[in-house]
Amino acid sequence: MKQELEQLQVGEVFENKNIKDLTTFKLSAKADFLVLPESIEKLIKLLQFLKEKRIKHKVIGKGSNLIFIGDYKGVLIRLDKFSELKIEENKIIVGAGYSLMKLALELSKLGYTGMEWATGIPGTVGGSLVNNAGAYLSDMEKVVTKAKILTPDYRVVEYTNEDIAFQYRSSGLQYKNDYICLEVEFTLEKGNIAEIEETIKKRREKRINDQPLEFPSAGSVFRNPKTTSAWKLIESLGLKGKHIGDAEVSLKHANFIINKGNATGNDIKKLILEIKEKVKKEYNIDLICEQEFVE
Numbered sequence: 001m002k003q004e005l006e007q008l009q010v011g012e013v014f015e016n017k018n019i020k021d022l023t024t025f026k027l028s029a030k031a032d033f034l035v036l037p038e039s040i041e042k043l044i045k046l047l048q049f050l051k052e053k054r055i056k057h058k059v060i061g062k063g064s065n066l067i068f069i070g071d072y073k074g075v076l077i078r079l080d081k082f083s084e085l086k087i088e089e090n091k092i093i094v095g096a097g098y099s100l101m102k103l104a105l106e107l108s109k110l111g112y113t114g115m116e117w118a119t120g121i122p123g124t125v126g127g128s129l130v131n132n133a134g135a136y137l138s139d140m141e142k143v144v145t146k147a148k149i150l151t152p153d154y155r156v157v158e159y160t161n162e163d164i165a166f167q168y169r170s171s172g173l174q175y176k177n178d179y180i181c182l183e184v185e186f187t188l189e190k191g192n193i194a195e196i197e198e199t200i201k202k203r204r205e206k207r208i209n210d211q212p213l214e215f216p217s218a219g220s221v222f223r224n225p226k227t228t229s230a231w232k233l234i235e236s237l238g239l240k241g242k243h244i245g246d247a248e249v250s251l252k253h254a255n256f257i258i259n260k261g262n263a264t265g266n267d268i269k270k271l272i273l274e275i276k277e278k279v280k281k282e283y284n285i286d287l288i289c290e291q292e293f294v295e
Contacts, residue, residue: 001033008049010042011035011081019072023063024122025259025268027215031072038081040182050075057295059180061127065218069265069295079126082182091145092186096126100133108200113191114143116199120207121219126181130173131290132166135259136203141166145187153177164221169223169290212250215258221272222255222287230287231255233279235255244271269293 001172009065017034020026029238037043041184050057056074085103094103103117103125118137122127129147134141142167147159165172173179207213222230234240234254242249243260245267250256257268276287 004049005033005035005046005075006205008042008045010046011038011164013282017076019063019068022060023066023068023218025063025067025218026261027068027259027264027265027268028262028275029068029070029071031074031076033075034139034172035075035077036078036080040156041148043150043180046077058133061124062122064123065127065131065291067218067265067268067291067293069269069293072294079124079180079182082126083285090187090189093183093190094122094125094186096181097185098125098132099123100128103206106198106279107188108196111190111193111196112188113196114138115165115186116196116203119200120203129164129184130171132169134146134169138170139166140236143186143188145185147181148183149173150180150182156182166184204240210253212252212256212258215250215260217250217256217258218245220255220290220292221257221275221292223272225285225287228249233283233285233287234275237278238251239278240276242271244268244274247271249275265293268291 002015003015014034017031019029022293034044056076059077059079082097084095086096088094092107098122100118100123105116107115108119117134117136119163121133121135123133128237129140129144134140141161145163146161147164149159151157173181183232185233194257224230231254234249240251240254246263247267247270248258248260248261257271272289279287281287
């Protein structure tokens with residue numbers, strides 16, 4: 001298989017890739033292959049090959065929302081090479097593989113306002129678009145103008161903000177199998193650099209104080225229900241410190257599950273399902289998990 005993938009000449013190919021390097025949870029698991037396509041044309045060539053051969057595959061970003069349940073028997077695709085950044089006055093065009101955190105910090109230093117909320121989010125631009133990443137009452141919907149999307153029949157189409165069908169912590173693209181974000185266009189205004197930097201500094205300090213950044217995690221586990229915060233529900237049930245194996249509900253923030261060392265995807269999944277069950281039983285609230293289980 002490796003030889004076949006290399007013969008396609010679409011980009012770098014890695015065999016038996018450690019998933020610990022691909023996810024923020026740092027899970028101990030392996031992927032059969034990881035491929036980094038170098039262009040849209042080469043991505044299409046790779047996808048056509050995989051579909052023709054009926055080989056299981058998945059496009060991933062920084063793995064900041066993924067929980068792998070054991071080894072991945074197939075091909076993972078990352079768009080690291082889709083990293084071009086163009087700035088044309090208030091219009092910013094960036095490849096889907098670009099780090100959202102890096103982009104937000106770079107734009108903030110240039111005096112653009114509107115992305116301060118994203119300076120602590122460790123995903124890619126493409127993944128953040130699909131999941132409508134957000135914080136501090138802002139999100140991708142508020143700053144994205146349009147995006148280039150690859151359809152399952154290999155057409156590159158332009159989606160407007162409305163086409164993307166943003167929702168709270170999700171978008172219509174989450175429910176469209178095999179639609180891949182290639183590029184995103186933002187529209188931002190200039191602001192006061194000193195004020196922007198002060199906002200980022202205060203929020204960084206708050207994250208350090210409130211979140212268990214010293215341990216691997218995937219950020220907030222559950223979306224907040226309309227009437228309350230997920231962490232309040234979890235904490236009220238005395239679940240802080242609850243653990244299965246090395247997966248633990250953080251003592252610092254009840255809506256974070258952390259990897260204390262050698263947690264498996266199964267450990268995390270069991271803990272998530274237990275929390276959901278207990279919150280449902282006590283409060284009749286169905287918590288929605290922000291993270292995706294990959295098997």
